[in-house]
Amino acid sequence: MSEFAEILDETTGLQPNKVLTVEKVQWVKHWNDRLFSFAISRPSSFRFRSGEFVMIGLPGESKKPLLRAYSVASPSYAEELEFLSIKVENGPLTSHLQKIKEGDEIYLGRKPTGTLVADTLLPGKRLFLLATGTGLAPFLSIIRDPDIYDRFEKIILVHSVRRVSDLAYYDDLVNQIADDPLVSEEAAEQFTYIPTVTREEFERTSRINTMIEDGSLFTDRIGLPKKLDPATDRLMLCGSMDMIKDFEKYLNEQGFKEGSNSEPGDFVIERAFVD
Structure with a gap:
């Protein structure tokens, strides 16, 4: 079975696995009709260098995670992870991501990476x-x-x-x-x-x-x-x-x-x- 299979449980919500954790949305701020920022909880084990990106996402139509790379906007010492996103009306992920609110669950990749360090x-x-x-x-x-x-x-x-x-x-x-x-x-x-x-x-x-x-x-x-x-x-x-x-x-x-x-x-x- 794939690592991503059966990750969504309709009763208990999103489920973590070997490559993804499940985090809570802390806040959301809409700058205009094209841009918004949001922050999620940060796992105690999550380490990154300022400037790196990580995969985040939501369940897709098949219930498997739909993931995209997002740069972390918060510094490496912050207690929460902040992101900046565009809004795409028909975007596979952003059409749903722009509707998140405080308390919602979201997937977070366990391994940040990137060259802007x-x-x-x-x-x-x-x-x-x-x-x-x-x-x-x-x-x-x-x-x-x-x-x-x-x-x-x-x-x-x-x-x-x-x-x-x-x-x-x-x-x-x-x-x-x-x-x-x-x-x-x-x-x-x-x-x-x-x-x-x-x-x-x-x-x-x-x-x-x-x-x-x-x-x-x-x-x-x-x-x-x-x-x-x-x-x-x-x-x-x-x-x-x-x-x-x-x-x-x-x-x-x-x-x-x-x-x-x-x-x-x-x-x-x-x-x-x-x-």
């Missing part, structure tokens, strides 16, 4: 976290990890979305870091948050690649030089396939080397979300 990068001075849409999630974890502030002098989070309402955490992000006793002092000196909106009026409306090419990304807040340098700069990328492909080509042309869990480099991409 500090160990995949060589030492450097500036760390650029480049995200589009829900690609923000792993970086919400990373910027609240004390270790990242020991490794880099500057941490710059750039989040690009189409609409202002898609800037999930926009009002909360800086305040959360300022109130975090583990990183508040370091973040005040080392962290910069740069949101940009491409299809509505906003303080910044350029795409990430445009801001890098014209130099507008490199403000005095993140220091000179006003260009990316493989000798000192490191990058993590998570988001749309178009953004990932464009930057991969650009960084390779600029002499940056892609890193991995087995061989650290100058930049890393979370390929679990790239088709």
Whole structure:
């Protein structure tokens, strides 16, 4: 019998197995009609590195788990596991996941993994976290990890979305870091948050690649030089396939080397979300 067979018991609810635990939804927050966040209970045995992803899901039509990879948005020391998700009306999982509420049960994979972790990068001075849409999630974890502030002098989070309402955490992000006793002092000196909106009026409306090419990304807040340098700069990328492909080509042309869990480099991409 498959490990996933007979996992759902109609009387007792979802059942754990060798690869999945069953967790309770702690809270749900809907940002708009396209995005929502939620948190689930964290098993005492669950360990992960800030920036990793894990499989989560719900029962499918055949009662077998329907699973998708989601980056953990909470830091590795958090007592609960937070996630950021899009809403897809006819999506096999998200059409149901967006309807969850506090107290519901959800599947959680036992083995987190991923490349958006500090160990995949060589030492450097500036760390650029480049995200589009829900690609923000792993970086919400990373910027609240004390270790990242020991490794880099500057941490710059750039989040690009189409609409202002898609800037999930926009009002909360800086305040959360300022109130975090583990990183508040370091973040005040080392962290910069740069949101940009491409299809509505906003303080910044350029795409990430445009801001890098014209130099507008490199403000005095993140220091000179006003260009990316493989000798000192490191990058993590998570988001749309178009953004990932464009930057991969650009960084390779600029002499940056892609890193991995087995061989650290100058930049890393979370390929679990790239088709």
